[in-house]
Amino acid sequence: MRVKVLSRNPDDYVRETKLDLQRVPRNYDPVLHPFEVAREYTRALNATKLERVFAKPFLSSLDGHRDGVNCMAKHPKSLSTVLSGACDGEVKIWNLTKRQCIRTIQAHEGFVRGMCARFCGTSFFTVGDDKTVKQWKMESPEYGEEEEPIHTILGKTVYTGIDHHWKEAVFATCGHQVDIWDEQRTSPMCSLTWGFDSISSVKFNPIETYLLGSCASDRNIVLYDMRKSTPLKKVILNMRTNTLCWNPMEAFVFTAANEDYKEVYHTKRMQHVITVKWTSDNKYILCGSDEMNIRLWKANASEKLGVLAPREKAAMNYNQKLKEKFQYHPKIRRIAQHRHLPKSIFCQIKEQRIMREARRRKELNRRKHSKPGSVPFVSERKKHIVAVVK
Numbered sequence: 001m002r003v004k005v006l007s008r009n010p011d012d013y014v015r016e017t018k019l020d021l022q023r024v025p026r027n028y029d030p031v032l033h034p035f036e037v038a039r040e041y042t043r044a045l046n047a048t049k050l051e052r053v054f055a056k057p058f059l060s061s062l063d064g065h066r067d068g069v070n071c072m073a074k075h076p077k078s079l080s081t082v083l084s085g086a087c088d089g090e091v092k093i094w095n096l097t098k099r100q101c102i103r104t105i106q107a108h109e110g111f112v113r114g115m116c117a118r119f120c121g122t123s124f125f126t127v128g129d130d131k132t133v134k135q136w137k138m139e140s141p142e143y144g145e146e147e148e149p150i151h152t153i154l155g156k157t158v159y160t161g162i163d164h165h166w167k168e169a170v171f172a173t174c175g176h177q178v179d180i181w182d183e184q185r186t187s188p189m190c191s192l193t194w195g196f197d198s199i200s201s202v203k204f205n206p207i208e209t210y211l212l213g214s215c216a217s218d219r220n221i222v223l224y225d226m227r228k229s230t231p232l233k234k235v236i237l238n239m240r241t242n243t244l245c246w247n248p249m250e251a252f253v254f255t256a257a258n259e260d261y262k263e264v265y266h267t268k269r270m271q272h273v274i275t276v277k278w279t280s281d282n283k284y285i286l287c288g289s290d291e292m293n294i295r296l297w298k299a300n301a302s303e304k305l306g307v308l309a310p311r312e313k314a315a316m317n318y319n320q321k322l323k324e325k326f327q328y329h330p331k332i333r334r335i336a337q338h339r340h341l342p343k344s345i346f347c348q349i350k351e352q353r354i355m356r357e358a359r360r361r362k363e364l365n366r367r368k369h370s371k372p373g374s375v376p377f378v379s380e381r382k383k384h385i386v387a388v389v390k
Contacts, residue, residue, distance in 0.1 A: 041329070044322035048335045051323070055301035057265055059284070062094055062294040064101045069288025071114055072277045075138070077121035079280050084294055085112025091126060091136075096279075096296070103140050105147055108132065114162040116171065123150060125171060127159035133173060135183070153186050161201045161243075166209050170226075174199040178214055180226060192224050194231045201243035207251035215241040219386075221256060234389040264339050265297050 013023060030036065067088035075081035080097040089108035092101045108128025117124040117138070127133050133153040141147055157176045164171040169183040178199060179188035197218040205211040210226045219240045223232045239258040247253040265285070272290045278299070279286065285297040298305070308316070326332050341349070367375045 040322055041326055043319070044326040044329075045332055045335075047319035047323055048332050051302045052335060052338065053302075054304075057285075057297045057301035058267060059296045059298060060099050062099060062101070062296065063292070064092060064104075065090065065292045065294075068272075068274065068290040068292060069294055070111055070274055072275050072286060072288055072294070073115035073117050073124060074277060074280060075121055076117055076119055076280075081138075082277070082279075082286060082294075083115055083117065083124060084288060085115050085126060085128075086292075087111050089128060089130075091115070093138075094294070096284075099296070105136060107134060107136070107149075113158070113160045114173075116162050116164045118164055119166055119168075125162055125164065127162045127173060129158055131155045131158055133159060133162065133181070151183070153181070160198065163203050163212070165204055166206050168209070172202050172204065172212055174202040174214055178202055178212075178222075178224060190226075190229065192229075192231055194222050194234055195220070203244055203246055203254075205246045205251060206248050207246075211251075213244055213246070213254060215244050215256065232390075236386040236389070238384050238386060263301070264341060264345070265295075265301075266342060266345075267295070270295075 015022065065084070065086045065088075067086045067090070069084050070087050071085045073083040075083070080095055082094045082096060083091065084094065085091050085107070087110075089106060089110055089112055091105040091107040091112060093103040093105075094100070095102050107126045108130050110129030112126055112128050114127045115124060121138060123135055123137055125133060125135050131154065133155060134149040135151040136149050155173075155175075159173045159175045161174045162171060170189075171181050171183070173179050173181065173188075175198065176196075177191050177193040180190050180192070181188050195216065195218060197216045197220075199214045199216045199222075202212060202214040205213070212224050212226070213221060214224070215221050217240065219237050221235045221237065221241055221244065223234075225232055237256070237258070241256040241258050243257045245255050245257075247255070265287070269291055270289055273287050274290070275288045277286045278284075283299050283303075285299055286294055287297070288294050304312075304316075323332070323336070327336065363375075367377075
């Protein structure tokens with residue numbers, strides 16, 4: 001006779017010590033979980049609330065400058081090395097791990113307008129109000145040696161920005177025009193201009209390395225190709241662009257810095273933030289302002305720093321997926337987008353929201369009371385573009 005019996009392995013349900021976690025079996029059949037969506041929504045709501053409760057992005061402040069921080073640059077090979085230039089011509093090299101200054105250079109007379117590191121990380125370049133371009137060693141000088149630049153170029157106008165090529169010994173400066181320089185020459189290889197306004201920033205494309213873009217004070221963005229003697233295209237926007245940054249993954253996508261925002265960081269003493277940089281590992285944000293210091297922030301305001309246990313990582317990933325799944329629900333979206341802002345910034349954002357809603361309502365009324373097709377539809381992205389000139 002055959003007898004059916006139940007057999008269980010004690011290792012599956014018996015704990016060796018009191019500190020061991022109890023294993024709970026679970027059947028993933030959706031028929032057995034009719035209220036799964038309701039439970040997941042509650043968990044997503046709690047995860048969103050906890051994210052805002054533990055949103056403390058400020059980490060530390062790097063003090064040492066005697067004037068406002070005007071520009072910053074990252075080391076291409078070291079995550080912990082950051083360079084900063086001040087309005088008194090002083091350049092400092094910081095170690096983010098130790099959060100202290102490791103070197104100070106009196107580089108220029110007047111403002112340090114721009115900085116960039118060489119692609120190999122052995123040296124860096126600075127431009128200032130004294131119409132000079134200087135190249136400095138990244139390492140500190142030996143004992144007894146004076147702090148002198150490797151190379152100095154005396155220009156004819158004030159340079160407002162500089163950027164280095166990602167693979168070759170070539171760099172670009174901007175001011176009255178965009179100049180392309182070879183490191184071994186004292187005169188530019190070529191000069192590119194389109195208009196007569198001051199150019200505030202120039203950036204090389206990290207993928208298509210022959211392309212570079214610049215933004216000027218007349219609200220335009222100009223694209224250049226080093227292989228041609230003339231610029232490629234000009235885009236005129238509604239708002240003035242202060243600087244731009246290329247996407248390192250997609251060659252033909254870049255970000256223009258203007259009044260749009262995704263996250264807001266502030267402290268009581270912050271005013272007139274001049275420069276902002278992401279670290280190379282995409283985890284921290286650096287900002288320099290008129291308070292003569294550099295502030296270090298977490299990119300994810302509620303992220304927990306340090307070593308995480310496997311259960312903590314699994315819980316964080318699960319909560320993140322739940323927030324992404326229910327991110328468009330009204331209550332969760334309201335909590336996720338809520339920010340405590342200074343009164344002046346809050347009033348400005350509220351005024352902009354009212355103006356934007358009025359423009360949208362006016363456009364809907366015009367389209368409603370006009371003939372079909374007489375009012376063309378324009379996407380939100382193209383509304384900020386005034387004209388494209390080739």
